[in-house]
Amino acid sequence: MKVHIGYRPAQSVARVNLDTGESVIVDHSATVGMSPNVRLAALEHSDRHAHGAGAAARGAEPKHPPSAVAEPIQRASLCAQGAPGEVLLAARWPGDLLLLELMPGGYLFQSTAFVAASPDVRLDEQLDGLDALFSLGATPEAAPVHAIKARSEQPGQLLLGACGAIEPLECEGELILEMGHVLAWEAALEVRDAGVDVARGGWLARLTPARRALRCFAGRGRVWVQTRDPVALGRRLGRALPRRHA
């Protein structure tokens, strides 16, 4: 499939061109439009996936138990039948789109960033930061990171949606990042608690979620950060919502 991204970076839209018989796995909510000959081959309502994107869309059973913090994702397989077709896709946030060519080691990315992938891309869930749930005064920013690992034995593509602009960072040693701003990273990188000021921060440092959201990426590889945190944005706008009456 060929992907062209327009309207960058604030309101990015991806135009995916499919050859005859070619298919793409998409987040159903990311679909903007499609050619009339593009058919929905399969649709899965699920809040957890542990198989390849194609397998999941075909209704395969997940390997792992459901996660309490996973966002519901409807993954659909779209296929161009009888002629070439195109699909228009957009992320759920105002922001840029990131197109990654799959490599053997694979990538990890925030689950809410998924927009589309080639059918052969395998997607496995991972959960990081459960300890933050139990910290004193935990805020939504401290929610565990629900990441997905993408890998493929064959050449494949992965399309992710960012909240805000995207900045690629080369890690050659250590990078300390706030996890809500991390969009994706190469799987070869080690991710651990940044441990910022643990020794001298006192009880407040040990208990506050702001410190716990900092993660250290170690090794050599690339990390893509998004310049807005979707949770922080939602919290900011949500505060202004009118109260609902039952």
Added chain:
Amino acid sequence: MPPNAQPHADPASAARAPEPLARDGLAYVVEHGPSFATLRVELPAERTLFVQAGRLMRLEPGVEVRPALNAAVPGPPGLWAKLVALFVTLLRVAFGGDPPIADRVRTARGGRVWLAPASPGSIGHRRLHGDALFVNADAYLAHAGRVEVRVRFGNVQRALSRVAVVFFELSGFGEAWFASHGGVQRIDVRGTFLVEPHHLLAFDGALTFHIRPDAGPAAPAGAAGRVCELRGRGRAYVQGRAGAAVVAALARRDQGAA
């Protein structure tokens, strides 16, 4: 726009190289502006940067982050200072909706810190030379230097409503950064200037500030029929969008669809 107000383009959003380092100042860069601006601060050794909780995006190794009560109250440490800080923190939580903990960033050998606001938009900066700057509590991003922070309300009646206008008064010597929803527009006020309360980002301490009923069709449509009136000579900063207005529009559509 009244004839006594001169608009300027937002210079911060176009910045790429660090701003010139003034004496005792901090060098900084605003990147990815104006839609999704981020702030990079070059923090010298033994200098402290106070950051709104949850706004840290990236740190260089060696930079320490210590949580502090969300009230930068300078002065000699002690029980009284802690009580004042706790009181200010509770006010910010109650009226500003802010988290109780802020980040105090410091480094022993110097390092860089990257900050990102919550809303899509730009970042403004103001260097304080012993004067005061009032910053909308929702817009406050960070400050550094010998700066005292106080909480101010538009008026008490409004403070008790959901459209409360809460400001931080930053005074002293140092730097202040604030984030906008949309672009930052600088207004040099000479006389009187009216602005919708949710669009008012910050203004000089030399200006007097009042919230009053909307003055009619010529005045901006304010929150619940109110407008902010700025008087005097000084600079004000307004933002091109207001989060509350965006949410209200979305909520109306949601209710219409229900």
